Amino acid sequence: MLPKGKIKTDSSTEEKIKSAARKLFTQKGFAATKTRDIAKEAGINLALLNYYFRSKEKLFEIVMIENLGHFFQGVMEIVNDERTDFYKKLELLADFYISRLLDNPDVPLFVMNEARNNPEKLPMKFNLMDSFFMKQFMEEIKKGKVKKIDPSNLMMNMVGLSIFPFVARPMFQRIRNINDAAFESLMLERKKMIPEWMKAMLEIKK
């Protein structure tokens, strides 16, 4: 049985505020989100928001770190896993990105935006380029198993094929006039296809 004193943490006022803040910040960005709206969404008072978090900036930083932390941690675990080979990682990455983004479709646009508007607020500990994944890629090139591609472009292709549809979703759904279900269905197909497309680009002989 859980200790009584700790149970309410998740539904505590502090958590309600963070949850509301994450929702609004992620949807509308820092500048367009008003603290009053966060308070309203959380069902509490504006003063209380400042009681728990000293300022809008502080609250934003916390939301940002939590938003990114969980996300990038998963990517780092995949790219630095020494037990899986290069090709398997292509599948794992596509699967991870698409699956995670289907649950958090607004995160990419939010992150890209704030990287431009407030780069100093971005916790950038992670770097795909130094990963075991890239080492494996270089190894495959050396063995002549894949076509030589600039590592930066390889990374942008892999990440872009996975993430771009979510960045472009608001515009895409408006242009094509399709609903959420149809979009998700498309993404599920991409999840399977992206590794194949990446292999084709690298001219891998199966």
Place this chain on the structure above:
Amino acid sequence: MLPKGKIKTDSSTEEKIKSAARKLFTQKGFAATKTRDIAKEAGINLALLNYYFRSKEKLFEIVMIENLGHFFQGVMEIVNDERTDFYKKLELLADFYISRLLDNPDVPLFVMNEARNNPEKLPMKFNLMDSFFMKQFMEEIKKGKVKKIDPSNLMMNMVGLSIFPFVARPMFQRIRNINDAAFESLMLERKKMIPEWMKAMLEIKK
């Protein structure tokens, strides 16, 4: 010789304001851009901005329409040109996107954002899916010349490979710690490679 009365239009106060507005809105988005900053950038007074354009919103709409108009017009001309074949269009599209974006690197992120925040303000006359380009693609599939891919996913791949690097640029440059020149050099390589990658995805036999 040009009629004297029309010459100054481009350097008129109205144009200076629009130009300043386009620059700032595109760089920082609607909410984060202050009318005072626009006036300052244009070298005029705040009151004058409201004299020419009734409000911040009005000014924004005009900038948005001009930003998108010029851009999409070029795309539509390419995809609906009946003189070029499917494969040539892949090259023309990549070339157009990358070239145009190298001159306006902030536009994609701006557009994606405002498509989310103010979808009703987006002038969405264009639709890649009804284009001659897509007709040609379907034809190639029917002839068994290319692999069958969902048209939506084909479009997202083509657009994403071209545009995504610019959307992700702020984050990408921060992570990789590269300067503008290095980024541009990478993009120039992509301009050549994207058509090849697209063809590889479609398993086209050369």
Place this chain on the structure above:
DNA sequence: GTCTATAATTCGATAGAC
């Protein structure tokens, strides 16, 4: 048309009662 000055509003933050 362009400016200075200021009104009107919005918004982040705080004081103080309970």
Place this chain on the structure above:
DNA sequence: GTCTATCGAATTATAGAC
């Protein structure tokens, strides 16, 4: 901890002189 009320700064918009 939570609220009401309000301050102070920032920001959009306007009035009015030139």
